Amino acid sequence: MEREFLRWLRGRLPGDPRLIVPPGDDAAVLRLGGSDVVVTVDLLTEGVDFLLAQHDPRKIGRKALAVNLSDLAAMAARPLAAFVAVALPRDGARELAESLLAGMQPLAEEFGLAIAGGDTNTWDGPLVLSVTALGEPGPGGSLRRNGARPGDVLMATGSFGGSILAHQFDFTPRVREALLLAERYPLGAGIDVSDGLAIDALHLAEESGCGVALDLARVPIAPDAERLAFEKPAGGTALDHALGDGEDFELLLAVAPEVARRMLDEQPLGATPLTEIGRFVDAPGLWQLRQGALTALAPRGWEHRASS
């Protein structure tokens, strides 16, 4: 529903010269008094994104902020501030609000982000939590989704799949990695993986007006994806999990082949590997690259939230 709604929305909203990056990217970019401000918002709802009966509210608070930081990373932006809006179930509202904040604060400190304000309500409904984060463009300017070109290499940070076991709550947003890469290399386009590796690669290609071919043999598979595949074989292979699970919050980047070669040689992120996992191609859509030939690949992943 969301991609379709977003397409409809983009056709209805008038442009504004101050809006440098309009809806449809990981964040919007506004030009204010000569400087660019990167803005992103996310909404987490009990029963959809988490269950209070199962998940520590501090983890929920942390995640609400972390997903926004991940969107700032996808824009290669430096975090500045966040605003937190929360609708609290009446019962135990105060304790819950304190726990949510306790989960956010260490992450805000780690990334030099000010929690600058917000709003709280209590009601008879479930917990609903929305964070809006502001950032400033990093060294290479705002990294968009629309800059990939056929022939560019698709690069990925880290590994994929199995996030439901732990990673969806304890991931570290790739802010430092994005800023370091933007400083050292020309980056064509970027996105963070929230919906799933395959579908987010397709989003990057679609926004760039081209297609993308994944080299499935090179997709880095997370140990938790292997574990899920082993424990619940009916749920798919480890590769299925890597392609479709989502909430990996890794970065996908489009770079020119010579830039990819340098990145692969230098591995500038230390313990976090950078891997070449595919190529952008002229033919629109999602493909797999097998023995030099393209075959169609069905996108896997869930679309549960708008992008910015």
Ligand SMILES: [Mg+2]
């Ligand atoms: Mg995103």
